[in-house]
Amino acid sequence: MACFDHRWVALILNSDWRGIVFNYPFLLLLSVVTVILSLTLKLTWLSAAYTFGLTYLLLLVAPYIPAGVLPDDWLVVLENTSLTGVALTMSVLLIIEGVILAKTSSRRTFPERVKGNRGKMVGQHRVKKLVLIPMVGLLPGGMIEPLAPWWPLFSIGENSYGFILVPLLLGWEWVARAQTPKLVAMKIGRQTVAIAILSFVLSVVGLYVPILSLAAVAVSLLGREVIYAVHRIRENRQPFFTADHRGVRILGTIPGSPADEMDLLPGELIVRVNSIPVTSVEEFYEALQTTGAFSKIEVRDFRGENRFTQRAMYEGEHHELGILFVQEAVREQIAE
Numbered sequence: 070m071a072c073f074d075h076r077w078v079a080l081i082l083n084s085d086w087r088g089i090v091f092n093y094p095f096l097l098l099l100s101v102v103t104v105i106l107s108l109t110l111k112l113t114w115l116s117a118a119y120t121f122g123l124t125y126l127l128l129l130v131a132p133y134i135p136a137g138v139l140p141d142d143w144l145v146v147l148e149n150t151s152l153t154g155v156a157l158t159m160s161v162l163l164i165i166e167g168v169i170l171a172k173t174s175s176r177r178t179f180p181e182r183v184k185g186n187r188g189k190m191v192g193q194h195r196v197k198k199l200v201l202i203p204m205v206g207l208l209p210g211g212m213i214e215p216l217a218p219w220w221p222l223f224s225i226g227e228n229s230y231g232f233i234l235v236p237l238l239l240g241w242e243w244v245a246r247a248q249t250p251k252l253v254a255m256k257i258g259r260q261t262v263a264i265a266i267l268s269f270v271l272s273v274v275g276l277y278v279p280i281l282s283l284a285a286v287a288v289s290l291l292g293r294e295v296i297y298a299v300h301r302i303r304e305n306r307q308p309f310f311t312a313d314h315r316g317v318r319i320l321g322t323i324p325g326s327p328a329d330e331m332d333l334l335p336g337e338l339i340v341r342v343n344s345i346p347v348t349s350v351e352e353f354y355e356a357l358q359t360t361g362a363f364s365k366i367e368v369r370d371f372r373g374e375n376r377f378t379q380r381a382m383y384e385g386e387h388h389e390l391g392i393l394f395v396q397e398a399v400r401e402q403i404a405e
Contacts (some may be wrong), residue, residue, distance in 0.1 A: 095150045096235065099124045103238060112197055115240030118167060118289040121153025121159035125286045128152060134381040148215030156282040162202065163265035163289055166239045169200060175251040175335045183246075185308055190394040192310030192320040194255070194335065195244035200239045205232055219298050220370065243297070247306040248373060249336035257296060264292030309336065310395050316340035316369065317353050318395055328389020331378045333368065333392065340375065341367035350394050357390075 102124050105349040106114040110297040113119075131147040185191040222229045245253040268285040275282035310320050324326040333339075339347060342356035343365055357364055365379040 074347065083160050092146045092150060094146045095124075095128075095155075098127060098147065101138065102127070107238075109155065112199055112240030112242045112339075115199065115238050116293055117159050117162035117237075117239060118293040120238070121162065122290045123156055124287045125152060125155045125159070127284075128155065129283075133290050146208060153272060153275045153279060153282040156275060156285040157269065160269035160272050160285060161290060162237065162239060163268060164262055165202065165300045166200075167258045167261030167265055169198075169239075169258075170241060170261060170266075172248070173198070173258070175249065175256035176255075176322065176329065177243070178250040178321075179334070180335060182320070182395065185311070189311070190395060191246065191308040192318070193244050193308070194250035194310075195242070195248065195319070197242040197246050198240065202237045202239055204235045204237055206235045215345040243300060246308050246310065248309055248361045251334075251336075252371070253300065257300060261293070264288055264296070268292075312395060313338060314348055317347055317350060319392060320395045323391035323393075327380060329393040331366065331380050333366070334370075336371060338369040339366055340369050 080368045098119065103120050104114065104335060106119060106123075117386035128150055129152075130148060131144060134144060173196060175194070178196050181193050181195055182190050183193055222231045224230075241257075243257065245254065268289045275285060310318055312318070319328075319333055319335055319337050319339065321335045322333055341347065341355060342353055344358050345352075345356040345359065345365075347353045347356050363379050363381055365377060367375055367377050368374050
């Protein structure tokens with residue numbers, strides 16, 4: 070039977086409290102759960118709520134695993150893994166996830182054209198993001214020296230440790246069709262942070278009332294599902310990125326393009342070009358050709374307020390502004 074060294078990887082350690090200690094069997098179990106969830110090809114399942122939450126639930130059933138399925142010493146270590154520590158780490162990662170999500174820029178989303186329910190072309194923005202979070206861990210010196218004797222070590226009490234990096238993956242994806250991508254990112258991000266903070270509070274109290282760590286995991290798992298369920302309900306409304314008789318809706322801009330330099334944002338409505346009202350892509354480019362050195366564009370922003378932006382135009386640039394509109398392909402050929 071395989072033998073396991075019971076020296077653990079400590080992710081948090083201080084002189085008064087042993088801290089949150091994650092052992093090798095736990096890290097292996099977490100890795101297996103992460104790999105299995107990644108096979109779905111849906112980055113949403115790589116949220117800390119799912120990877121750590123499902124690992125937590127598997128730890129609960131560890132005492133009931135039949136003998137012989139895993140080495141006995143591995144089972145002992147898994148049964149002694151701090152469930153509260155798992156819940157705390159999950160909550161912290163979920164807070165990080167929510168903060169990053171809320172700061173998603175509409176310039177870093179992927180605009181798409183799809184057929185709407187009525188057969189007409191509508192626009193949408195897809196977000197797919199995978200983030201690598203390097204967590205710093207402490208590895209007992211005796212486990213490092215045989216492999217890397219040059220690795221820097223430091224002492225805590227009578228023991229020596231070395232820093233290692235434990236890479237953790239966070240992922241999410243969603244589609245914005247009935248709302249602007251920035252608005253969706255802010256909503257989902259803030260809601261994620263809210264459930265993460267509640268989960269964190271429950272986890273901290275779980276240090277004294279262990280059962281509350283299970284409540285923290287339940288809040289994270291259910292909260293994440295509710296957030297995306299509510300988002301899907303919102304997205305069933307009238308599409309936002311559609312043709313508008315008041316102007317030309319911007320579906321997306323190419324990073325680094327003239328449109329990007331002019332600070333034109335996805336979802337905004339171009340109502341005038343060089344003081345000429347425009348309601349189609351054809352009219353937009355025709356109005357753009359009427360200027361000399363500068364082009365002045367009037368845009369209606371998300372608050373319904375008009376603003377102006379202008380830029381010097383150079384020969385050959387009129388068809389290369391880097392703006393993507395929600396229009397039929399036939400109309401786009403005119404713009405090209």
